[in-house]
Amino acid sequence: MRERYHRALEALDQDVVRLGALAEAAIDKATLALVENDAELAQQVLDGDDEIDALFVDVTKRALTILAEQAPVARDLRLLLSIIRVANELERTGDLAHNIAKVPQRGIPVGEVKHIGELLHELAVAARKLLGNAIDVWAQKDAGLAANVQEYDDTIDLLYRRFYKELFALGSDETTFEIGMNAALVGRWFERVADHGVNITEAVQFYVTGDDAYLG
Amino acid sequence: MSEEPAFRVRDLAVSYGSQVALKDVTLDIEPRKIIAIIGPSGCGKSTLIRCFNRMNDLIPGTRVQGQVLYHGQDIYANDVDPVTVRRNVGMVFQRPNPFPKSIKENVAYGARINGYKGNIDELVERSLRGAALWDEVKDNLNRSALALSGGQQQRLCIARAIAVQPDTILMDEPASALDPVATSKIEDLMQELKERYTIIIVTHNMQQAARVSDKAAFLYTEVNEAGTARWGVLVEYDDTSRIFTNPRDKRTDDYISGRFG
Numbered sequence: 001m002r003e004r005y006h007r008a009l010e011a012l013d014q015d016v017v018r019l020g021a022l023a024e025a026a027i028d029k030a031t032l033a034l035v036e037n038d039a040e041l042a043q044q045v046l047d048g049d050d051e052i053d054a055l056f057v058d059v060t061k062r063a064l065t066i067l068a069e070q071a072p073v074a075r076d077l078r079l080l081l082s083i084i085r086v087a088n089e090l091e092r093t094g095d096l097a098h099n100i101a102k103v104p105q106r107g108i109p110v111g112e113v114k115h116i117g118e119l120l121h122e123l124a125v126a127a128r129k130l131l132g133n134a135i136d137v138w139a140q141k142d143a144g145l146a147a148n149v150q151e152y153d154d155t156i157d158l159l160y161r162r163f164y165k166e167l168f169a170l171g172s173d174e175t176t177f178e179i180g181m182n183a184a185l186v187g188r189w190f191e192r193v194a195d196h197g198v199n200i201t202e203a204v205q206f207y208v209t210g211d212d213a214y215l216g
Numbered sequence: 217m218s219e220e221p222a223f224r225v226r227d228l229a230v231s232y233g234s235q236v237a238l239k240d241v242t243l244d245i246e247p248r249k250i251i252a253i254i255g256p257s258g259c260g261k262s263t264l265i266r267c268f269n270r271m272n273d274l275i276p277g278t279r280v281q282g283q284v285l286y287h288g289q290d291i292y293a294n295d296v297d298p299v300t301v302r303r304n305v306g307m308v309f310q311r312p313n314p315f316p317k318s319i320k321e322n323v324a325y326g327a328r329i330n331g332y333k334g335n336i337d338e339l340v341e342r343s344l345r346g347a348a349l350w351d352e353v354k355d356n357l358n359r360s361a362l363a364l365s366g367g368q369q370q371r372l373c374i375a376r377a378i379a380v381q382p383d384t385i386l387m388d389e390p391a392s393a394l395d396p397v398a399t400s401k402i403e404d405l406m407q408e409l410k411e412r413y414t415i416i417i418v419t420h421n422m423q424q425a426a427r428v429s430d431k432a433a434f435l436y437t438e439v440n441e442a443g444t445a446r447w448g449v450l451v452e453y454d455d456t457s458r459i460f461t462n463p464r465d466k467r468t469d470d471y472i473s474g475r476f477g
Contacts, residue, residue, distance in 0.1 A: 002473075002474035002475075005474065006474075006475070071422075071423050072473065073422065073426065073460045073461070073472050073473055074459075074460060074461065074462065074463050074468070074469040074472050074473045075469050075473060076473045077460070077461060078461065078462070210461065210462025211462075
């Protein structure tokens with residue numbers, strides 16, 4: 001029996017869930033800061049990114065140690081690869097929250113531009129919902145639920161396209177170039193948050209089924 | 217499968233007296249591949265590997281049912297001489313067991329009793345080179361084999377096995393009594409040997425099986441309801457990469473990942 005090893009793997013798995021919770025909270029705060037154009041709240045997101053990065057590095061190092069010391073195989077090997085991948089997705093999600101928060105932190109009021117602000121909020125809520133569901137899929141290792149989450153990404157893509165059209169339709173007198181540019185970036189970042197969520201669900205599918213088609 | 221299998225095993229069962237040791241084994245072994253047999257103690261790994269050259273015949277009361285076809289020939293057929301089988305299917309054991317003779321005599325021994333007509337010195341050199349031992353012993357061929365290190369002795373046993381020109385080599389935990397450096401040498405040697413020989417290895421070392429073999433057979437112990445009898449069965453036989461990343465059977469997964477069933 002290799003109990004210590006399996007306990008270490010479980011702890012790592014749980015810490016990925018913890019990393020997920022931190023990334024979710026960062027996206028929540030960044031969204032609120034954006035919508036309310038709250039520089040102080042935005043600053044909190046920027047400060048909190050260190051915690052996400054530190055946990056990411058810790059998870060990765062422990063995963064490396066397990067690889068080196070325990071030579072995991074079969075489902076343990078697939079779990080460890082998935083842990084490394086998902087931790088990476090979540091760290092990137094934290095970076096996106098950081099990027100998004102930078103906008104209100106610098107006082108650029110993209111949330112206040114006509115219906116663009118509303119669409120952006122809608123996109124943010126949808127991406128956040130997908131991320132949350134993806135983290136649930138990870139926590140429960142539920143490959144069945146993974147497919148639902150992936151399907152929901154289509155809704156986000158549609159929303160993103162609508163947002164983009166509206167953005168192009170904005171007259172140059174209605175906003176400044178800086179605001180339009182930042183709105184475009186923020187929209188793109190929320191869409192990327194959803195993509196990271198989808199990647200997380202694929203990692204779960206790989207772990208559960210062992211089918212390497214999910215690695216791509 | 218592109219080539220005729222070296223071995224075709226069909227519904228193999230082995231009993232010692234009234235005790236069934238192994239049953240329901242069906243598998244094909246491709247030539248010039250390394251096949252690892254893995255599984256917990258008492259699951260019948262050694263019993264299985266000994267079926268490939270009728271070593272089980274040497275244990276009184278052994279009964280073998282089913283078929284072991286070697287290049288299409290049933291090696292348990294009445295007219296088959298087990299000595300001939302063992303000439304084609306050599307064996308290396310867990311503990312190196314050189315004869316208390318010179319290095320040269322150890323290698324030449326089998327060939328001599330088989331009435332080898334060729335040049336003995338050439339055969340000795342070729343076999344020692346084949347076992348990656350030549351460079352270490354070429355100046356001391358008349359030295360006692362027992363003066364060699366454990367790892368060298370094991371490679372000498374491999375040289376002795378290949379000197380009689382078999383086409384298959386059975387290895388029953390060939391590196392379990394060796395240190396890591398000697399183990400690596402044996403593992404590297406196996407990769408060279410498989411260009412010419414089919415190799416079947418029993419190993420307790422999961423990482424060794426993962427490193428060296430092309431295919432792996434996982435055996436597991438089944439117990440009857442009363443708990444009074446246990447026997448080995450073949451649970452899974454597949455490409456080694458598949459077995460170690462995504463085995464089909466949960467018992468395989470549990471065993472190789474250290475959980476046990």
